[in-house]
Amino acid sequence: MSVVIRKAQQGVNVQILLPMTELESHLCEMCRRFPKDPVQTLTGHRFCKDCFTLYSWEGTACKACVLENITGDDDCLRNGVFNPDNGSKRDVDKMQARCLTCHLVTSMKNMETHHCII
Numbered sequence: 001m002s003v004v005i006r007k008a009q010q011g012v013n014v015q016i017l018l019p020m021t022e023l024e025s026h027l028c029e030m031c032r033r034f035p036k037d038p039v040q041t042l043t044g045h046r047f048c049k050d051c052f053t054l055y056s057w058e059g060t061a062c063k064a065c066v067l068e069n070i071t072g073d074d075d076c077l078r079n080g081v082f083n084p085d086n087g088s089k090r091d092v093d094k095m096q097a098r099c100l101t102c103h104l105v106t107s108m109k110n111m112e113t114h115h116c117i118i
């Protein structure tokens with residue numbers, strides 16, 4: 001079991017009841033959190049829309065592209081092309097998670113409006 005902090009800004013911990021290997025592919029390549037608005041690039045890398053916009057504007061290299069030796073204008077952040085990833089959002093919404101404040105177990109979708117978080 002792993003602890004994944006989705007709402008770190010608000011300081012609330014949510015534990016997702018799945019092995020890390022099943023979560024990995026849904027995480028943003030730059031901040032390693034679940035994207036609120038996931039986007040996917042031509043190279044198949046996933047980001048928060050906000051991270052993508054920020055790092056793309058700054059010209060930062062994508063960490064996953066660096067690992068895969070994708071460089072220059074082929075780097076997904078420098079390339080700047082992305083599509084909304086609604087499939088990933090749907091998968092994450094269905095995941096069961098436990099609130100570490102009140103121990104309620106519910107879907108990530110319901111966690112969005114959970115009273116400990118908002």
Ligand SMILES: [Zn+2]
Pocket residue numbers: 028029030031032033035047048051052
């Ligand atoms: Zn991010």
Ligand SMILES: [Zn+2]
Pocket residue numbers: 041043045062063064065075076077
């Ligand atoms: Zn990339």
Ligand SMILES: [Zn+2]
Pocket residue numbers: 099100101102103104114115116117
């Ligand atoms: Zn709670």
